[in-house]
Amino acid sequence: MGYEYGLHSNSRTTLLAGNDSTSLAALGSVQLEFAELSRLLGEPAFERAADRAVDQLFQTMHSYYGLYPSRIRPSSASFAPAGHVGFGGDSDSFYEILLKRWLHSGGKRPRLLRMFRKATTVGLRRVLRHSHPRNMVFVGSLDASYEWDEGRSEEDDDGFSPRSSMARSFEHLGCFLPGLLALGARHSIDSGEETTAWTHARSLLSTCTHLYEEHAANLGPERVVFNTDLASANTTGVLRDFLVTDPSWRGRPEYVESLYLMSRLDPDIGAREQYRRQGWAVFEALRKHCRISWGYVAHVRNVVREPIELVSELDSYFFAETLKYLFLLFSEPSKLDLTSHVLTTEGHVLPLPPLPSDAAKRAYRRVRR
DSSP, X not given: OOOOOSOOBOSSOBOOTTOSOEEHHHHTXXXXXXXXHHHHHTOTHHHHHHHHHHHHHHHHOOOBTTBOBSEEETTTTEEOSSOXXXXXXXXXXXXXXXXXXXXXXXXXXXXXXHHHHHIIIIIHHTTEEEOTTTOOEEEOBEEOOOOBOSOOOSSSOOSBOOOSOOXXXXXXXXXXXXXXXXXXXXXXXXXXXXXXXXXXHHHHHHHHHHHHHTSTTSSOOSEEEEOOOHHHHHHHTOOOSEEEEEOOBOOOOHHHHHHHHHHHHOSOHHHHHHHHHHHHHHHHHHHHHTEETTEEOOOBSOSSSSSOOBOSOOOTHIIIIIIHHHHHHTSOXXXXXXXXXXXXXXXXXXXXXXXXXXXXXXXXXXXXX
16 A cells, blocks of 8 residues: 555654554655655655555545554555554654645645645644643543544545544654644744644644743653643642653753744744753753763753763764754854755755745645635
């Protein structure tokens, strides 16, 4: 069916070899690199093979308001039940690639922008939640148990209906979403939708900032569970918005990636310096806690308690992404022009072809009735 098998590991997704399922994120992690390879070699086979996976997904599977379950069975072109619906691990890179592959195609694959818009507007609204008591905004997820509905169209909200209630778990991986919303805001269907995208981006980034600044190491935990029930919070006698369920920090890039993108794209010029200050706080925490005699260790066992204990691990994405985004955050904007370049899921910098000024409008016009 054009889907990917095997072992695939990056900063956001890990697949187990031999399983009869692949992650949604892995399906959408190589399109940019394969398309660029085709451009450089003059051989379209690589681009076609990677793009076919997303095309097959759209043509053969249903969505929940533009969102797809995180696990897919390539052998039968069906969803694997042991998954979730949302923007977290096993799903994240897929939604990222929808926008970035459209940009990399010079607007020639309009369906990808429409899929991105549906997921990050009507889909996002269905997984966006607020905590108590501070009203922190976060993205939850749904269990990928579903019931089929008959019929489908690109714009209709048909497909499957998740049966379970909203999960309140939030991963560090989810901190990529503010930056992605910022990158897509300029391609919204109208000014109202653009304003909403920026509202969500700023609110979600604020939550990620709290998760960093409220802990001893000034680094964000891997996973928390938010409290969404004010009555329940009151009965405990302690009003906390979240409980840390995995206190480790593993050198992940998502938060500083969003800080970088928003520092370049936020129409509120005054907010851009704030993003740089927040990024500098992360850099200072790295120097304080993670620097050792021969370099850095990018794995803190527990960001909540002092003294800070390190784990002797250093993943390659710490250099390829985390430090790269920090470097770009404090570089002149001319160092990397985001209108002529795109950063892949793995932090690779690729050139973009010119994008027609009306490319987004033409993409949306295709589905208007």
